[in-house]
Amino acid sequence: MTASSTRRTTVARSRIAAFGAIAVAGTLLLTGCGDHTDKSSDNGSSTSAGSSAPLASKLPADIRKAGVIKVGSDIAYPPVEYMESGKAVGVDPDIADALGKQLGVRFEFQNGKFDQLIVGLQAKRFNVIMSAMNDTKDRQNGIDSDNGKKVGNGVDFVDYFTAGTSILVQKGNPKGIKSLDDLCGKVVALQKGTTSEGIAKAQSTKCTKDGKKAIDLQTFDTDPEALLRLKQGASVADLNDFPVAAYNAKTSGGGKDFEVVGDQIEAGPYGIAVSKESTQLRDALQAAVNAVIKNGDYQKILAKWNVTQGAVTEGKVNGGS
Numbered sequence: 001m002t003a004s005s006t007r008r009t010t011v012a013r014s015r016i017a018a019f020g021a022i023a024v025a026g027t028l029l030l031t032g033c034g035d036h037t038d039k040s041s042d043n044g045s046s047t048s049a050g051s052s053a054p055l056a057s058k059l060p061a062d063i064r065k066a067g068v069i070k071v072g073s074d075i076a077y078p079p080v081e082y083m084e085s086g087k088a089v090g091v092d093p094d095i096a097d098a099l100g101k102q103l104g105v106r107f108e109f110q111n112g113k114f115d116q117l118i119v120g121l122q123a124k125r126f127n128v129i130m131s132a133m134n135d136t137k138d139r140q141n142g143i144d145s146d147n148g149k150k151v152g153n154g155v156d157f158v159d160y161f162t163a164g165t166s167i168l169v170q171k172g173n174p175k176g177i178k179s180l181d182d183l184c185g186k187v188v189a190l191q192k193g194t195t196s197e198g199i200a201k202a203q204s205t206k207c208t209k210d211g212k213k214a215i216d217l218q219t220f221d222t223d224p225e226a227l228l229r230l231k232q233g234a235s236v237a238d239l240n241d242f243p244v245a246a247y248n249a250k251t252s253g254g255g256k257d258f259e260v261v262g263d264q265i266e267a268g269p270y271g272i273a274v275s276k277e278s279t280q281l282r283d284a285l286q287a288a289v290n291a292v293i294k295n296g297d298y299q300k301i302l303a304k305w306n307v308t309q310g311a312v313t314e315g316k317v318n319g320g321s
Contacts, residue, residue: 053104055291058284063127069107069281070126071096074114076222079247079305080132080270081109091243091305092130095160098297102288113221115193118155121275128272128285132241134195135159135271135320145198156278157271158285159319160298161310164264165196166245168230168238171259175236179262180206185213189226189235192219196239199265231257239265243307269312269320282317289315 056064063069073092075081081090088109096107110126117129118139135157138145142154169177177183183200184207190196197219204215218235220226227248229235240248242264249258272289274282292298293314302308 053102055102055284055287056104058280058287059103059105060278060280060284063105063281067105069096069100069103069105069128071107071109072112072117072120072126072129073109073131074117074222075109075111075131076224077132077241077244078251079243079307080241081130083111091161091301091307092132094301094304095292095298096130098292098301099285099288101297102291103284114191118152118273121155121273122152124275127278127281128274129155130272132163132244132270133157133273135269135318137321139273140318140320146201153276155273156276156282157269157273157318157320158282158289159269159271159312159316160289161270161302161307162267162312163241163243163270163310164267165199165239166242166260166264167262168227168240168245168248168258169236169261170230170233171253171256173259173261177237177261180265183207183215183237184210185215186237187216187218187235188237188239189218189220189229190239191223191226192221194240195268196241200239227252227258243305243310269316271318271320286315286317 073081073088075083075088077090079090081088081092083089088111093107093109096109100107107130109130112120114131117131117133120126121129133139136145137143140154140157142150142152144151167177167180169175175186180199180203183203188200190200197217200215200217204217208214218226218229220229223238223240223244226235226238230238231252242260245260249255249260252258272285274285289298293312299308299311302311
């Protein structure tokens with residue numbers, strides 16, 4: 001696992017200030033949340049390409065001609081992005097649709113494993129990544145956060161949301177978990193290559209320095225796999241982004257499976273990742289993000305998914321730390 005390919009990333013600043021629980025219908029476990037086989041999925045956007053779109057002229061000529069921006073995404077992270085009736089839905093696909101209206105192109109989501117998305121971007125399998133990915137300096141610079149070594153060219157980000165990491169436990173909190181310190185010596189299951197994994201590793205190191213046992217960290221390709229372990233009682237907690245944790249607590253088992261405990265841990269931006277050489281595309285996306293913030297479409301989308309406290313006021317480039 002490298003910093004250039006990890007999710008929402010190692011020791012990265014995570015997500016948002018607290019907001020109300022997500023109330024979107026649907027289950028998160030054992031349902032069609034994406035099969036990670038790199039299949040394409042139309043997120044429902046149907047914008048018509050052409051010069052009639054306000055920002056079409058800002059796009060690179062090849063993308064403008066194709067009428068499509070191909071998006072790499074791990075489409076198994078409700079409510080940010082997940083599969084429903086064969087389509088990618090959620091916060092990211094809705095924002096992508098709004099951006100497409102400004103740019104005169106369609107955003108086509110392609111499903112893949114999170115920890116391979118940056119590799120896929122650098123291999124030009126898609127044009128951008130939009131997958132609840134934290135904008136971090138390590139990702140920008142192509143640094144492996146585990147060892148500090150340079151492993152790639154890095155990517156640029158156009159920031160569009162903020163969120164923090166939360167601790168999810170079984171309903172009723174039978175193990176009495178209140179903070180990261182309570183995880184020392186216990187089994188924690190979560191998705192590999194994520195910001196949450198970085199936080200858990202850092203906490204495990206702190207545990208041993210404090211004379212306690214390290215965290216028994218179990219990582220999985222997808223968050224639903226980690227959640228299943230928690231549901232079965234094989235782990236005491238899962239760490240994931242607050243909007244996702246709140247959604248899981250609200251929907252899984254009709255709200256009877258999980259609950260969120262403690263305060264959010266750190267906070268930082270989600271960014272649309274673009275190759276370093278794709279500066280024209282990056283700047284076009286930044287202009288589109290700022291346009292949908294200005295015209296109110298952005299706020300309407302966040303309100304639809306009950307994540308308004310994650311709103312940003314402008315689409316910064318490489319604003320993460």
